[in-house]
Amino acid sequence: xxxxxxxxxxxxxxxxxxxxxxxxxxxxxxxxxxxxxxxxxxxxxxxxxxxxxxxxxxxxxxxxxxxxxxxxxxxxxxxxxxxxxxxxxxxxxxxxxxxxxxxxxxxxxxxxxxxxxxxxxxxxxxxxxxxxxxxxxxxxxxxxxxxxxxxxxxxxxxxxxxxx
Numbered sequence: 001x002x003x004x005x006x007x008x009x010x011x012x013x014x015x016x017x018x019x020x021x022x023x024x025x026x027x028x029x030x031x032x033x034x035x036x037x038x039x040x041x042x043x044x045x046x047x048x049x050x051x052x053x054x055x056x057x058x059x060x061x062x063x064x065x066x067x068x069x070x071x072x073x074x075x076x077x078x079x080x081x082x083x084x085x086x087x088x089x090x091x092x093x094x095x096x097x098x099x100x101x102x103x104x105x106x107x108x109x110x111x112x113x114x115x116x117x118x119x120x121x122x123x124x125x126x127x128x129x130x131x132x133x134x135x136x137x138x139x140x141x142x143x144x145x146x147x148x149x150x151x152x153x154x155x156x157x158x159x160x161x162x163x164x
C-alpha cells in the first residue's frame with residue numbers, strides 16, 4: 001500500500017495528454033493499487049495516473065462499496081447520449097473546490113482491464129459523469145468544460161484557500 005503525493009493545480013502536467021498503456025503486468029497492477037490507496041486517502045471517488053505524476057491512461061473509480069473499485073486502462077468514450085445533465089464536480093488536484101458541469105447523461109466507453117483485455121461499459125448518472133470527467137483529465141482537459149468566468153472564479157477560490 002503506497003499513498004503517493006497528488007499533483008496540485010496549476011501544475012502543467014495536468015494539462016498534458018496521458019500516453020496509452022502498452023505494458024500490462026505487475027507494474028500496472030501496483031500503479032492501480034497505489035491509485036486506489038491515494039484516492040481513498042484524498043478522499044475521492046475517482047483518480048487518474050496523471051494526478052500522481054504518471055502520464056499514463058489509467059483511471060480508478062470507487063463509487064460505492066457494493067461494486068468496489070474499478071480500474072480502466074486506456075479508456076475512450078465511444079458513444080454519448082444527446083441528453084445532458086448537470087452534476088457538481090471536483091478534483092483531487094484542486095481539493096475543496098467544485099462546481100456544476102454539464103455532461104452527457106449516458107456514455108459508452110471502451111477500455112482495457114489490468115490484463116489487457118478489451119472491455120466496453122455503458123453508464124449513466126454519476127458513473128457516466130465520472131467516466132467523462134476522468135477521461136477529460138487523461139486528455140489534459142482540466143476544468144475546460146466550464147465557462148472561462150466560472151473557471152477563473154474556481155481558480156481564485158482555490159488560490160485563496162491554498163494561501164489561507
